[in-house]
Each structure stands twice: as structure tokens, then as C-alpha cells.
Amino acid sequence: MSQEQTYIMLKPDAVRRQLMGQIISRIEAKGYQITALKMMTLDQEIVGEHYAHLLDKPFYPELAAYMTSGPVVGMIVEGPEVVAGMRQMMGPTNALEAPAGTIRGDYAHSISENIIHGSDSLENAQIEINRFFK
Numbered sequence: 251m252s253q254e255q256t257y258i259m260l261k262p263d264a265v266r267r268q269l270m271g272q273i274i275s276r277i278e279a280k281g282y283q284i285t286a287l288k289m290m291t292l293d294q295e296i297v298g299e300h301y302a303h304l305l306d307k308p309f310y311p312e313l314a315a316y317m318t319s320g321p322v323v324g325m326i327v328e329g330p331e332v333v334a335g336m337r338q339m340m341g342p343t344n345a346l347e348a349p350a351g352t353i354r355g356d357y358a359h360s361i362s363e364n365i366i367h368g369s370d371s372l373e374n375a376q377i378e379i380n381r382f383f384k
């Protein structure tokens with residue numbers, strides 16, 4: 251199994267609802283290493299880069315408003331097959347469909363406000379780490 255890095259971000263609703271500790275505990279309990287962590291407030295420009303694949307969607311203005319509505323916590327998380335492993339722990343984008351036991355399934359019930367971001371590929375993980383940590 252290959253050692254990987256992924257970019258995880260606790261979205262503004264996770265911070266507002268004081269779920270940071272619980273979510274970070276799950277990541278640590280899984281055995282992954284958090285090797286960098288910072289709280290930051292995103293601006294429209296960086297949200298537009300991060301969600302460039304969604305810029306033309308009708309929900310984009312709402313998504314941008316959500317992502318800039320308060321501080322987020324960005325993290326570099328490392329471990330074997332961690333990109334897919336974190337996606338599995340997060341559950342599907344639509345938290346209404348996310349099974350109990352997943353982070354989205356346990357803490358959210360919306361397709362938009364779904365409390366956590368995780369990179370969807372090794373390539374995007376490196377791009378996102380460079381975007382938020384360089």
C-alpha cells in the first residue's frame with residue numbers, strides 16, 4: 251500500500267457547529283497522520299479556483315457564499331491509500347444519501363452544506379495542498 255497525502259477541509263458549518271474535535275478524532279482514530287493544519291477564511295477567488303469544475307452550475311453562487319461564510323480548517327492528512335480512505339470515511343456528496351457511520355451521514359443532511367471536503371484523486375490532492383498550504 252502506498253503512502254499518500256490528501257487535502258481535507260472542515261467547511262464553515264463544521265467549525266460553527268463545534269464539530270472540529272469530533273471529526274479530527276475520527277481521522278486520528280483511523281490511524282492517519284495530520285501533518286499540517288490551519289484555520290483560515292476563504293475569499294471568492296480561492297473558492298473559484300478550488301471549485302472551478304462547478305463555476306457554471308446554478309448552485310455555484312450559493313456554494314461560494316457557504317464556503318466564505320466563516321472560517322474553515324485545512325489539513326494535510328497522510329496514510330496508506332488515504333485519498334480513497336478519506337472519501338470512504340466522508341461518505342457521498344449528498345449527505346441525505348450518506349450512510350450512518352460516515353462523517354457526512356452522521357453530521358449532515360444536505361447536498362450543499364455537507365461539512366467536509368476531501369480530495370478526489372492523488373493528482374488533485376497535490377494541487378489542493380499546493381493551493382492551500384503554499
Ligand code: UDP
Nearest residue numbers: 304309313342343361362363364367368370
Ligand atoms: N455541491 C452542491 N450541490 C450539488 C453538488 C455539490 O452544493 O449539487 C457542493 C457541495 O458542498 C460539494 C461541493 O459542491 O461538497 C463540491 O462538489 P463535488 O461534486 O466536488 O463533491 P465532493 O467532492 O465534495 O463530494
Ligand code: MG
Nearest residue numbers: 367368369370
Ligand atoms: Mg469534489
